[in-house]
Amino acid sequence: MAWTLPTALFFSAIALVLLVLGVAQRHWPTVARRGFLPLATTRGDRFFISLLTAALIHLGWLAVTDLPVPGASALALFAGAVIMAKG
Template structure:
C-alpha cells in the first residue's frame, strides 16, 4: 500500500478504532444490552452511542482545526469529555 501515507499517528488511529470495534463486539456478546432512551429521546445501544461519539469527535476536530482554537492535541480532551457525556446521557 505505497499509495497511502501510513504514518505512526495514522496507524494508531486505525488501531484504536479497530480495538474499539472488537471491544464493543465482545461486550455485546458477553453482556447483552437493552436499548435505553436518553436526552435525544431515541433508543440507543452501546454501538449507537459509539457511532455518535466518533461522528461528533470528527466534527469537534474539524471545528478545532477550522477555528484554530488551540493545539490539536487539546481537541482530544474535548472529545473525551464529549464521549463521556454521550455515554452518560444519550
C-alpha cells in the first residue's frame, strides 16, 4: 500500500479519534443539538464536518497561495475546534 510515515500517522490519528468517539458514546452518549450549523448534529456528525472542512481548507490554501501548508493546518484546527464546540 506504499505507506509513508506522515500518512500512517494521519490515518492512525483518525482511527484513534474514531475509537475515542466510540468509547465516549458508550459512556457519555451525545444528543443531537442545534448550534450555528443549520442542522442538528451529534458529536460524530460534527467530527465528520470538521474533517471535511479541514480537507477543503487545505485544498483552497494549496490552490491560491504558496505560503507554507502548516498555516492551513492551523486554520483547519481552529475551524474544527469551533465546529466541535459550537456547531
